[in-house]
Amino acid sequence: ITILESYEQKDLNERINKLKVASSRYQEDKEHAFEAKAIDEYIKLLHTQSQLEKEIPHQQLVGLSLNDTVHKCITTNHSNKANKLKSDFKIPDKRFWWIKLKALVEMRDWDELDPM
Amino acid sequence: KMSHLGNTNSSLNVSSLRELARKQLTTVLDSVRGKKCLVLDPNISAPLSLIAEFSLLKEHGVEKVHYLQQGPLETDLKSLIYICRPQLNYMKYIAGHHQKNDPSSVYEYNLFFVPRRTKICERVLEDSGVFGDILYVFYHLDLIPFEDDLLSLELDNTFKELYLDGDYTSIYYAARALMKLQTKFGLFPRVIGKGDCAKHLADMLLRMRKEVAVDDPSSTLSVSQSIDSLIIIDRSVDLITPLCTQLTYEGLIDEVFSIRASHVEVDSSIVGPASQKSVATTSATTSTTTTTPAQPSPPPPAKKKKIALNSTDKLFVQLRDMNFAVVGGVLNRVARRINEDYEGRHQAKTVAQIREFINKLGGLQSEHQSLRTHTGIAEEIMAYTVTPEFNKALEVQQNLAAGIDINLQNDHIEEMINRQVPIVQVLRLLCLLSIVNGGLKQKSFEFFKKEILQSYGFEHLQTLLNLERLNMFVKQGSTNNKFSSIRKQLQLIVDEVDEHNPQDISYVYSGYAPLSVRLIQCVTKGCPTSINPVVTGAANNVAGTGVSTRSIGWKGYEDVLRMLPGKSFDEVQRLDDGTIRSKKLIQGQQPRVTLIFFLGGCTYTEIAAIRFMAQQEEGQREYIIATTQIINGNSLLNSIMQKIDHLGHSTSGSS
Numbered sequence: 001i002t003i004l005e006s007y008e009q010k011d012l013n014e015r016i017n018k019l020k021v022a023s024s025r026y027q028e029d030k031e032h033a034f035e036a037k038a039i040d041e042y043i044k045l046l047h048t049q050s051q052l053e054k055e056i057p058h059q060q061l062v063g064l065s066l067n068d069t070v071h072k073c074i075t076t077n078h079s080n081k082a083n084k085l086k087s088d089f090k091i092p093d094k095r096f097w098w099i100k101l102k103a104l105v106e107m108r109d110w111d112e113l114d115p116m
Numbered sequence: 117k118m119s120h121l122g123n124t125n126s127s128l129n130v131s132s133l134r135e136l137a138r139k140q141l142t143t144v145l146d147s148v149r150g151k152k153c154l155v156l157d158p159n160i161s162a163p164l165s166l167i168a169e170f171s172l173l174k175e176h177g178v179e180k181v182h183y184l185q186q187g188p189l190e191t192d193l194k195s196l197i198y199i200c201r202p203q204l205n206y207m208k209y210i211a212g213h214h215q216k217n218d219p220s221s222v223y224e225y226n227l228f229f230v231p232r233r234t235k236i237c238e239r240v241l242e243d244s245g246v247f248g249d250i251l252y253v254f255y256h257l258d259l260i261p262f263e264d265d266l267l268s269l270e271l272d273n274t275f276k277e278l279y280l281d282g283d284y285t286s287i288y289y290a291a292r293a294l295m296k297l298q299t300k301f302g303l304f305p306r307v308i309g310k311g312d313c314a315k316h317l318a319d320m321l322l323r324m325r326k327e328v329a330v331d332d333p334s335s336t337l338s339v340s341q342s343i344d345s346l347i348i349i350d351r352s353v354d355l356i357t358p359l360c361t362q363l364t365y366e367g368l369i370d371e372v373f374s375i376r377a378s379h380v381e382v383d384s385s386i387v388g389p390a391s392q393k394s395v396a397t398t399s400a401t402t403s404t405t406t407t408t409p410a411q412p413s414p415p416p417p418a419k420k421k422k423i424a425l426n427s428t429d430k431l432f433v434q435l436r437d438m439n440f441a442v443v444g445g446v447l448n449r450v451a452r453r454i455n456e457d458y459e460g461r462h463q464a465k466t467v468a469q470i471r472e473f474i475n476k477l478g479g480l481q482s483e484h485q486s487l488r489t490h491t492g493i494a495e496e497i498m499a500y501t502v503t504p505e506f507n508k509a510l511e512v513q514q515n516l517a518a519g520i521d522i523n524l525q526n527d528h529i530e531e532m533i534n535r536q537v538p539i540v541q542v543l544r545l546l547c548l549l550s551i552v553n554g555g556l557k558q559k560s561f562e563f564f565k566k567e568i569l570q571s572y573g574f575e576h577l578q579t580l581l582n583l584e585r586l587n588m589f590v591k592q593g594s595t596n597n598k599f600s601s602i603r604k605q606l607q608l609i610v611d612e613v614d615e616h617n618p619q620d621i622s623y624v625y626s627g628y629a630p631l632s633v634r635l636i637q638c639v640t641k642g643c644p645t646s647i648n649p650v651v652t653g654a655a656n657n658v659a660g661t662g663v664s665t666r667s668i669g670w671k672g673y674e675d676v677l678r679m680l681p682g683k684s685f686d687e688v689q690r691l692d693d694g695t696i697r698s699k700k701l702i703q704g705q706q707p708r709v710t711l712i713f714f715l716g717g718c719t720y721t722e723i724a725a726i727r728f729m730a731q732q733e734e735g736q737r738e739y740i741i742a743t744t745q746i747i748n749g750n751s752l753l754n755s756i757m758q759k760i761d762h763l764g765h766s767t768s769g770s771s
Contacts, residue, residue, distance in 0.1 A: 034565060094530070094531075
């Protein structure tokens with residue numbers, strides 16, 4: 001329920017605070033270790049996204065999925081940021097290449113595509 | 117053999133239910149005098165159109181029909197009739213209308229709850245200060261006859277309500293509706309079923325009957341002369357069937373376009389003449405229908421055409437329950453025949469012959485139109501079924517159901533996530549994987565959960581938790597895996613399927629026989645002996661003693677039942693003097709009717725499979741299907757998925 005409430009928070013910090021509460025509640029329960037970890041990772045994603053929004057102008061990133069964030073980084077020519085997301089969030093190679101492939105096709109960037 | 121409502125050859129006069137619902141509707145309409153404006157719950161409007169056509173509403177003073185939605189309601193009519201389900205958001209809209217309207221005006225508010233009002237709705241209206249200004253009526257719309265053999269309560273999301281929310285309202289509605297059937301057709305001599313909520317329904321039904329007897333001792337119900345039993349199957353018993361892609365014609369129409377209240381909306385360019393194509397793209401659709409996630413890519417907004425899918429369309433009757441693989445051939449043959457019939461005009465020489473041809477022409481033209489419609493729909497489905505995505509998903513499903521190369525299927529599902537296919541399709545496969553294996557290994561369970569959250573968005577954490585609570589997507593150890601022995605005992609996988617000349621219900625999934633319908637076959641012993649599950653005991657008497665003495669019941673299948681979730685039950689309803697049934701019935705003077713109730717919804721393939729059983733019985737037994745609603749894997753999962761609308765979540769990956 002706290003997770004749901006978090007979506008109602010317009011302010012990013014408020015949302016993160018709600019999520020932190022949810023995460024700590026899940027941490028109390030061994031069975032929900034995955035959920036606690038997932039929420040922590042989401043908080044990390046939100047932080048990263050808001051940081052990226054400052055560096056990449058005119059892009060709304062907060063609220064996107066991780067895949068879509070990576071996709072946006074590539075289509076806005078920030079491949080290095082995409083690579084950082086890959087290592088920070090441990091995206092499997094296979095999935096990362098799929099995202100990259102799609103993004104490059106969308107950009108019609110055949111030069112970058114070629115080595116793939 | 118299936119007739120449409122109105123000219124029934126079923127031993128149970130199902131269309132009388134439609135008459136009853138019509139009469140009740142006109143009675144409630146007449147209770148409000150003068151010209152009136154009807155404001156309809158959008159979810160009720162489609163089923164209501166099966167009960168009454170607009171002209172009937174007009175005859176009873178309805179001038180205008182609006183949908184009940186948020187925002188002001190503009191009409192000069194002073195009498196407003198709301199017909200809606202008791203839902204809180206609707207109460208808020210109504211209160212909103214009331215507050216916006218000029219208090220000095222003389223609007224008259226009438227609110228018809230379908231099927232009854234609830235305390236919490238009253239509370240909302242009270243809190244908004246409008247409770248006293250509204251007149252309340254109930255409209256007991258329950259089982260709506262779709263066909264002679266198919267009735268639906270048209271409730272949404274019942275499975276989720278029952279098993280996730282613990283909300284048993286739909287059981288109450290179902291019990292009321294079944295009680296009404298008993299009042300009309302007599303007591304069901306036996307009530308047999310499987311599943312925890314099914315058991316609740318059976319108990320409630322037995323209790324209701326006792327209450328009726330106490331309230332009015334003179335109105336003792338007699339035992340039904342035509343119905344031999346009610347079989348209640350609970351969706352939780354068989355979640356595999358809806359998760360698989362339906363392969364019958366009607367089933368695929370539902371998978372690709374979504375059928376609502378036996379109507380489907382398609383682009384008019386698909387079913388109309390090709391010349392309309394240019395016009396179609398210009399005007400946007402007015403009603404926003406939910407597009408199925410199954411569609412490969414959402415078509416550009418085009419003019420939509422609503423098509424009725426019922427047995428007044430003779431061609432559709434022929435096609436609906438067939439495996440899609442043979443539909444093309446049939447359409448081809450019909451096309452050739454119609455062409456020959458048209459050519460018949462050249463043979464007409466005399467005036468009498470010409471007149472005869474012209475008389476035939478009307479029928480020929482409507483046949484022609486129906487052919488055009490179904491050729492268009494079939495082509496569209498064909499375009500979808502030849503895509504690699506469809507075939508990959510189908511292959512994974514069939515391998516999972518058959519228990520072949522399970523580990524290889526993990527890789528396929530992972531690739532689908534990487535390709536960003538719609539999440540519903542991924543979840544259908546993951547749930548199937550989990551159910552047939554009794555859960556996933558810890559490592560792959562967490563791997564897939566992470567893949568989904570990162571690929572489709574964090575908000576699906578709740579979706580995953582919901583699925584876990586429903587035992588649909590779990591890690592190994594939390595449930596026992598008995599599917600492989602269930603599969604064997606019930607012969608769920610049939611290797612040789614002849615779609616042109618099916619011998620067994622497994623044709624509806626090209627090899628997988630719906631578990632739910634196999635259970636029904638266990639009860640009625642309706643399996644052809646060649647595929648009769650190998651069991652010890654009672655089932656063996658089937659072969660020797662012939663059809664007439666076949667007994668109904670679970671006997672012989674206790675082992676399988678124990679492996680499936682939920683309670684099983686078999687109750688006999690007697691008259692108070694202890695007689696079970698009349699002599700006449702035992703002698704079998706008329707076909708026995710078995711009523712099947714699906715609690716939590718059923719699929720078109722299950723309906724097709726039951727109709728196939730009826731054909732196999734050659735008039736010895738008829739089946740009437742009643743259900744809370746008709747579902748498919750997409751609608752089932754959509755009801756369970758967490759929706760966060762105001763998130764502005766975009767799926768740019770599907771470009």
